[in-house]
Amino acid sequence: MPAILKEFGPDIWIADGPIVTAGGGFHYPTRMVVIRLVDGSLFLWSPTQVSDGLRTEIDILGNVRYLIPPNSLHHVFLGDWQRTYPSAKAYAPPGLIQKRGDIRFDGNLDDTAQKDWAGEIDLVVMPGNLITTEVVFFHQKSRTVLFTDLIQHFKPDWFRGWRALIARLDLMVGPEPSVPRKFRVAFTNRRAARTSVQHILDWPxxxxxxAHGDPINENGQAFIARAFLWLTRD
Known part of the structure; x- marks a missing residue:
């Protein structure tokens, strides 16, 4: 049986999960990221569906210490992971504590939480969006930036019928990943968003x-600059 976890760089792995259905019947692929910290513990970003095979591979890598939902939309499987790893800490992005009263959160995703993995993973909160407030991460060792829904990319034939038309109009389908139009117009405080993007662009x-799209394997900084040109050129 092929491995579920795929190495993406030094001490970072990805696992593609099941397809989930969102509002309007749009189907989305899911992806989680596993990062091993210097002390051997594991940081699980956007955990997807739990399975015996995935658990086995994760347990081989180390002890799960952090469960990280990166925005208020990516939380469906979080309770299952917390029951599987009850000693792991869960940190909440803005808006999720109120949404998931059944989850035990150990804190918020902010500068205080970052002290737990200081020097290894950086984070930036993208404020002022009416859809969700996303927290963007940077794994220093692999020089990898983690976006959740703010950047997406789907194959031209992923959606059918009227959904395919909506996806094209929303910029979910194109020559390379981009920020969907609905997220662009949902930013009510573009100045704050630009400040956050500038911080992200400072990362090497x-x-x-x-979560939704093929990885970018090179020239990541230049790619991010292109993806947010609509915002930074204002």
Whole structure:
């Protein structure tokens, strides 16, 4: 049986999960990221569906210490992971504590939480979006930036019928991953968003991972600059 976890760089792995259905019947692929910290513990970003095979591979890598939902939309499987690893800490992005009262959160995703993995993973909060407030991460060792929904990319034939038309109009389908139009117009505070993007562009990024789209394997910093040109050129 092929491995579920795929190495993406030094101490970072990805696992593609099941397809989930969102509002309007749009189907989305899912992806999680596993990062091994210097002390051997594991940081699980956007955990997807739990399976015996995935658990076995993760347990071989180390002890799960952090469960990280990166925005208020990526939380469906979080409770299952917390029951599987009850000693792991869960940190909440803005808006999720109110949404998931059944989850035990150990804190918020902010500068205080970052002290737990200081020097290894950096984070930036993208504020002022009416859809969700996303937290963007940077794994220093692999020089990888982690986006969740702010950057997406689907194959031209992924959606059918009227959904395919909506996807094209929303910029979900194109020559390379981009920020969907609905997220662009949902930013109510573009000045704050630009400040966050400038922080992200200061990272020496080589690679970019996203929950919905193929990874960017080189020239990540230049790619991010192109993806947010609509915002930074204002």
């Amino acid at each position: 990024a080589e690679k970019v991972l996203m």
